[in-house]
Amino acid sequence: MTRIITNLAAIALLACTALAQAPSDSIRQFTPALKTKPQFNVYGSPVKVQVSASSPSSLLVSAGSGSTTKDPAVAARTNVAIAYLNTQHGIPTENIKITDAYIDDATGIAHIYLCQVVGGVRVANGLANVNVDRSGHVISSSQSFAPLADLPSSAKARRSNSPSSAVGSLVARADAEVSLKSALKSLTDYVRTSVTDADLAKVVVAASSSLASGEPGFVLSGLPSQVASKGSSTAQQALIQTSDGALVPVWHMVLQQDTHWWSAHVNSETGAIEAINDWVSHAEAYRVYPKNVNSPSDGARSLVVDPANKDASPKGWVTEGSTYGNNVWAQNNPSGGDTWKTNYRPMGNSGTFDFALDLSKQPKTYIDAATTQLFYTVNVMHDVTFAYGFTEAAGNFQDVNYSGQGAGGDYVVAFAQDGSGTDNANFATPPDGQNGVMRMYVWTETSPNRDGDLEQDIVAHEFTHGVSNRLTGGPSNTDCLYDGEAGGMGEGWSDTVANLLRIVPGMTRSTDMVMGKYSYGQNIRSYAYSTSLTTNPQTYKLLNSPAYKEVHSIGEVWATILYEVIWNLIDACGGGVGDIFAKDLSKGNCLAMQIILDAMKLQPCNPDFIQARDAIVQAENNLSGGKYKCDIWRAFSKRGMGPGASAAGGSKHVEDYAVPDGC
Numbered sequence: 001m002t003r004i005i006t007n008l009a010a011i012a013l014l015a016c017t018a019l020a021q022a023p024s025d026s027i028r029q030f031t032p033a034l035k036t037k038p039q040f041n042v043y044g045s046p047v048k049v050q051v052s053a054s055s056p057s058s059l060l061v062s063a064g065s066g067s068t069t070k071d072p073a074v075a076a077r078t079n080v081a082i083a084y085l086n087t088q089h090g091i092p093t094e095n096i097k098i099t100d101a102y103i104d105d106a107t108g109i110a111h112i113y114l115c116q117v118v119g120g121v122r123v124a125n126g127l128a129n130v131n132v133d134r135s136g137h138v139i140s141s142s143q144s145f146a147p148l149a150d151l152p153s154s155a156k157a158r159r160s161n162s163p164s165s166a167v168g169s170l171v172a173r174a175d176a177e178v179s180l181k182s183a184l185k186s187l188t189d190y191v192r193t194s195v196t197d198a199d200l201a202k203v204v205v206a207a208s209s210s211l212a213s214g215e216p217g218f219v220l221s222g223l224p225s226q227v228a229s230k231g232s233s234t235a236q237q238a239l240i241q242t243s244d245g246a247l248v249p250v251w252h253m254v255l256q257q258d259t260h261w262w263s264a265h266v267n268s269e270t271g272a273i274e275a276i277n278d279w280v281s282h283a284e285a286y287r288v289y290p291k292n293v294n295s296p297s298d299g300a301r302s303l304v305v306d307p308a309n310k311d312a313s314p315k316g317w318v319t320e321g322s323t324y325g326n327n328v329w330a331q332n333n334p335s336g337g338d339t340w341k342t343n344y345r346p347m348g349n350s351g352t353f354d355f356a357l358d359l360s361k362q363p364k365t366y367i368d369a370a371t372t373q374l375f376y377t378v379n380v381m382h383d384v385t386f387a388y389g390f391t392e393a394a395g396n397f398q399d400v401n402y403s404g405q406g407a408g409g410d411y412v413v414a415f416a417q418d419g420s421g422t423d424n425a426n427f428a429t430p431p432d433g434q435n436g437v438m439r440m441y442v443w444t445e446t447s448p449n450r451d452g453d454l455e456q457d458i459v460a461h462e463f464t465h466g467v468s469n470r471l472t473g474g475p476s477n478t479d480c481l482y483d484g485e486a487g488g489m490g491e492g493w494s495d496t497v498a499n500l501l502r503i504v505p506g507m508t509r510s511t512d513m514v515m516g517k518y519s520y521g522q523n524i525r526s527y528a529y530s531t532s533l534t535t536n537p538q539t540y541k542l543l544n545s546p547a548y549k550e551v552h553s554i555g556e557v558w559a560t561i562l563y564e565v566i567w568n569l570i571d572a573c574g575g576g577v578g579d580i581f582a583k584d585l586s587k588g589n590c591l592a593m594q595i596i597l598d599a600m601k602l603q604p605c606n607p608d609f610i611q612a613r614d615a616i617v618q619a620e621n622n623l624s625g626g627k628y629k630c631d632i633w634r635a636f637s638k639r640g641m642g643p644g645a646s647a648a649g650g651s652k653h654v655e656d657y658a659v660p661d662g663c
Helices: 007-012 072-089 163-173 176-190 197-202 363-387 456-471 484-502 540-544 551-572 588-602 609-624 629-638
Strands: 015-019 040-047 096-103 110-118 121-132 138-143 204-208 217-221 232-241 247-256 261-267 273-278 280-284 328-332 412-416 425-429 437-440 646-648 652-654
Touching: 040 609, 072 096, 072 110, 072 121, 072 138, 121 247, 138 609, 176 197, 176 204, 176 217, 176 232, 176 247, 176 261, 176 273, 247 273, 280 456, 328 363, 363 412, 363 437, 363 456, 425 456, 437 456, 456 484, 456 588, 484 551, 484 588, 484 609, 540 551, 540 652, 551 588, 551 609, 551 629, 588 609, 609 629, 609 646
Parallel strands: 015 280, 121 232, 328 412, 412 437
Antiparallel strands: 015 425, 040 138, 096 110, 110 121, 121 138, 204 217, 217 232, 232 247, 247 261, 261 273, 280 425, 425 437, 646 652
């Protein structure tokens, strides 16, 4: 099942995040830095806007995008979002298209995600999100629409009622087949899997109306398997804002390979790569930053009976007796390829998956136990994040969406002992309606080798990339967290959720945590996560350091700050730790999980630390009415992110250790 998505954001956004930095990291992923940084507007007094009785939202929201056309409450609030952009930002209705809209069951807040269209063609990085409360008032928003009045005349000339006219200059000068093959050559050269002229001669270009986005485009078939694992690529017309303020025509190309899933915007006039993102998030090799979580180092195995959460997984986890079901298909993958349905997976005995595990032997000898563990842990992650708001409407990973909301057909494909790498793990996050892909590797730093499938924090880290990528910017747009501070926070959220799952009764704010210690043999992060500035001295200003420009280093700073938030909330709620899986919001660790996931839905695409902080503060206010506002501010202030903290031009990070008045 496919959710309707506009031209660019649909196919292109499959963010893939790795636990450890893989060699592919040397292929630079980027998006144009806009001349004007999008602002995240948080309103102390919600904004009321006048909605026209003839609002056109029903014309702008496709029937394929969840329940937006069927639910009057959602439709009413999409009308508010359109009216808000019209009146507050001067954006004409004809330049707006809704990509996703849903109401969060827990908060009652409607999250509306929109994109800019010019002449019927989507602007890849012209995005907006508007958050509307139960009263129909706007509580926060962000938008990065291209200011059409300031565009060069060449770009203005593309504005018409015909989608093809927006790239008409291309079509007028060259046959689409020639242009597409040229763009494909540029892309494959960039990702270092070049096609030869002989290869290109065999490529067949065909128009298609059944792409993953639900919109027309092209399929390029006949590609060699080393270039495209399934032998084909897709392309759609789009526009993109460049750093100098121009609006240029591009082909939005999606190229899936064995261990990458590229979403690229290739200039259809020059062949230049204007933006590129790998939907696969490669897990880092944790040689220097290990972290302990549930693993063979922490205790013995036991037979867990009927673990599925009935709200999240009402029909259980298993389909027909093997390690596949509605939420995940888990299987062995020694070749490292991307096929899964015919791969080996263990069979249960009358629904019981009970296999031997001898850790004194090499991992391949216990593949049944490893695959079972991976299947179990991914299902646990599905159920617990569902409880905290990563639901079907919000874009979670399920084959069948029982509520009828969101796009189904996108269970997680989880590869145990994947042969495409070692000492790592990764997760690819395409838009809602397309399968997330997790690859877990064998780790080689110990003898015998160890299997990351057995370490919960690694699996939890990877799965959380899927959560943060689909909640930030809306389920149809997974291109919001792949570089810079946004990409770094993606890594930080993944560590934070893994930490939250490991915080249990008896722990205190003096408890320190590390990542990946079982698999790698030592902490894979620079410091243990700690509330002690001696144990972990990382603060906001470290983002100024050249050593903190890579996403995993940036993520450490963000996760360190959130570790302070977690323990401040635990102490503010009485000091006791609750069962994270029971979602007792009277306990601070459960409250922290809820606030963090709620904030992802509120924040803009490509957020920075300040914007994400403000979204967390607003999420607490939405949930608790500001009861814990000062506890959260004190946590941020302790690490230099008080109300006066700033990032001038996105580069000079200035700390502030104060707290707001009243705290």
